Amino acid sequence: MRIGVxxxxxxxxxxxGRHARGLLSTLTGLDQNNRYAFFLDSETCLSHLPSQAEVKxxxxxxxxxxxxxxxxxxxxxxxxxxxxxxxxxxxxVLLFPTVYSYVPVFSRAKKIVMIHxxxxxxxxNLTVPRSAARFFWNTKVALGRWQADAIVTVSDYSRRGIxxxxxxxxxxxxxxxEGNDPTFRLMxxxxxxxxxxxxxxxxxxxxxxxxxxxxxxxNLELLVDTVAKLSNRPDFADLRLVMVGEYEKEVxxxxxxxxxxxxxxxxxxxxxxxxxxxxxxELVTLLNVSTVLxxxxxxxxxxxPAIEAAACGCPVIATKASPLPSLLGDGALYIDPTDQRxxxxxxxxxxxxxxxxxxxxxxxxxxxGRLTWxxxxxxxxxxxxxxxxx
Numbered sequence: 001m002r003i004g005v006x007x008x009x010x011x012x013x014x015x016x017g018r019h020a021r022g023l024l025s026t027l028t029g030l031d032q033n034n035r036y037a038f039f040l041d042s043e044t045c046l047s048h049l050p051s052q053a054e055v056k057x058x059x060x061x062x063x064x065x066x067x068x069x070x071x072x073x074x075x076x077x078x079x080x081x082x083x084x085x086x087x088x089x090x091x092x093v094l095l096f097p098t099v100y101s102y103v104p105v106f107s108r109a110k111k112i113v114m115i116h117x118x119x120x121x122x123x124x125n126l127t128v129p130r131s132a133a134r135f136f137w138n139t140k141v142a143l144g145r146w147q148a149d150a151i152v153t154v155s156d157y158s159r160r161g162i163x164x165x166x167x168x169x170x171x172x173x174x175x176x177x178e179g180n181d182p183t184f185r186l187m188x189x190x191x192x193x194x195x196x197x198x199x200x201x202x203x204x205x206x207x208x209x210x211x212x213x214x215x216x217x218x219n220l221e222l223l224v225d226t227v228a229k230l231s232n233r234p235d236f237a238d239l240r241l242v243m244v245g246e247y248e249k250e251v252x253x254x255x256x257x258x259x260x261x262x263x264x265x266x267x268x269x270x271x272x273x274x275x276x277x278x279x280x281x282e283l284v285t286l287l288n289v290s291t292v293l294x295x296x297x298x299x300x301x302x303x304x305p306a307i308e309a310a311a312c313g314c315p316v317i318a319t320k321a322s323p324l325p326s327l328l329g330d331g332a333l334y335i336d337p338t339d340q341r342x343x344x345x346x347x348x349x350x351x352x353x354x355x356x357x358x359x360x361x362x363x364x365x366x367x368x369g370r371l372t373w374x375x376x377x378x379x380x381x382x383x384x385x386x387x388x389x390x
Contacts, residue, residue, distance in 0.1 A: 001388060004091040004109070005053070007038035008064040008082070008101045011045045013246055013277055014213055015304060019116070019154070020097045021048075022179055023380065026373040028052040031381055039086055041078070058085045064101040079103045093384050102144040110387045113148040114176075115141070117301025118161040119217055126216035126298075127253055150387045152176050152380070157323035158301040176380045177302075179373030183280045184308040186365065190288035193281075199273050201286065205238035206351050209290040209314070211283070211305040212297075213245050214256035219296045219319075219337050221262060226343045228266045236351070239271065242290065246277040287312035291357070292350045295319055298337050306332065307371055310364030315357050317346045327371065331364030 005024060009016045028036050028050045036053040040046070041060040049055060060078040083103045086094055091109040096102045099115050120127045120137060128134040145151065145166060151173045153159050159175050162168065192201050201207075208227055212218055220243070227241045247256035263272045278286065287293065293309035293316050300322035307327065309316050316332035318324040325334050333350065335342045349356055 001034040001092040001384065002090055003034055003036050003093045003095060003384065004086050004088075005036055005038050006082075006086065006094075006096045006101055006103075007045075007049070008041050009098055010038075010040065010049070011042065014252065015302075016098045016100055016116070018304065019178060022181055022373045023097065023176070023376055024053075025050045026179070027377040027380055030374060030377045034381075034384075037091070039082065041082065056085060058082050074103075092388060095380075095384070096144070099141055099144045102140055104143050104147060110149045110384075110390075111147050112150045112152055112383065112387060113144040114152045114154075115144070115158075115162055116154050117158045117299065118165045119299050119301065121165050122161075122299055123217045129253060148172075149390065150174055150383060152383060154178050154302045155323035156326070161301075174379075174383045176383060177371065177376045178304055178307070179371050179376050180307050180311045180368050181280070181373070184284050184287065184311040184368075186311075186313040187285065187288045190285045192285055192289065196275075196282055196286060199275055200240075201242065201273065201275075201289070203289040205240060206236070206291045207240045207242050207289070208347065208351075209242045209244065209286065209293045209309070210295070211244045211287075211293065211309070212295070213252055214243075214247050214254045214259055215252055216255050217298045219298050220259050222337065222340055222343060223294055223296050224259060224262050224266065224268070224272070226340055226347060227271070228268055229344060230347060230351075231268065231271055239351070241268070241272045242275060242286065243272065244275045244278050244283065244286065247274065248276065283308075284312055287314045290314050292317060292347065294343070294347070295322075295324070296335065296337050296343060297321065300324070303327070307368050311368035313361045313365055315350050315360035316364060317343070317350065328364060328367045331360060331362075331367040333360070 009020050037056050038053045039056050041058050058081050083105055087105045087107040094109045094111050096113045099113055128137050153162055159173050162173055192203055230236045231239055287309050293314050295306045295318045297319045303322045303324045306316045306318045306324050310331050318332050319337045320334045321337055333346045335346055
């Protein structure tokens with residue numbers, strides 16, 4: 001088969017980009033029977049693409065990873081150029097790794113569109129608050145569902161949400177999981193880099209870490225309030241909160257300013273570290289020296305930061321509103337994202353019990369080891385084969 005892939009989200013620093021890089025790199029290396037062409041709209045990623053894929057550069061005025069933001073939309077000329085390029089009749093399958101960068105295409109090719117979750121539909125005011133942007137988002141997702149011969153999502157949990165919210169036939173929605181990059185691993189002697197040390201991360205004391213975006217649905221007020229409450233106790237005098245994530249060039253809806261003001265109002269400025277974006281080589285070290293990662297989101301389609309933390313031996317406390325209870329099992333503690341007391345109890349348990357941390361570490365390592373991009377790529381190959389045979 002000749003497979004065209006929308007790779008415009010390749011350079012995205014958030015979950016969409018990480019997912020695309022992990023899945024597509026493994027897919028093109030594993031699949032020796034089919035030929036792949038990656039469609040890009042920016043030259044910045046050309047040197048990092050897998051060698052097995054042909055690259056087709058479509059020059060647009062603004063890359064999709066920037067234009068398709070919470071406050072805007074892609075221009076019609078840019079979408080038309082990408083649509084024309086991907087509509088070429090040479091392709092048997094067209095794959096969109098995320099509906100975020102989807103454009104309508106007009107060809108005989110089978111179309112596979114990935115919808116990672118229903119967060120924007122469940123919490124529209126927290127993710128796409130402006131009415132114009134919400135209209136463009138809803139229109140794009142509706143067109144993607146209408147054109148798709150198959151919808152793919154990243155977990156059984158997300159699949160149930162998609163079936164319930166959109167009312168799609170169950171046979172049209174498939175699951176292709178996510179995997180843990182081998183970069184995220186247990187290190188024998190982790191040493192914080194000069195940059196981490198300059199931020200005050202030297203590996204001593206107890207630290208709570210959050211990794212992700214500063215979007216309202218990430219529920220970070222709950223985390224900051226809970227850390228503030230624990231910090232008032234003498235037995236947690238060493239406690240710090242490290243928050244990792246882009247906040248200066250974020251294209252998704254962000255409320256970083258709200259969180260920063262909350263930290264300042266609570267007198268936590270000496271306790272909370274905002275690192276900004278961290279490359280993987282620094283993030284893996286940070287996860288190795290952190291005491292616990294907390295993912296308190298109101299909703300997660302997969303929760304990859306929790307998987308990556310578990311792969312580094314870092315205990316995890318995660319939201320129940322996610323597939324993580326089934327993915328990590330006994331490798332994490334789980335909380336209702338609306339229950340501050342529940343998070344406080346879970347944090348206190350992990351921060352004070354060496355035995356519990358060791359239990360979570362061992363089980364988390366085992367669970368994360370079962371989630372591989374190779375398995376995900378094989379699932380995607382099977383979905384494409386099934387769709388072509390329809």
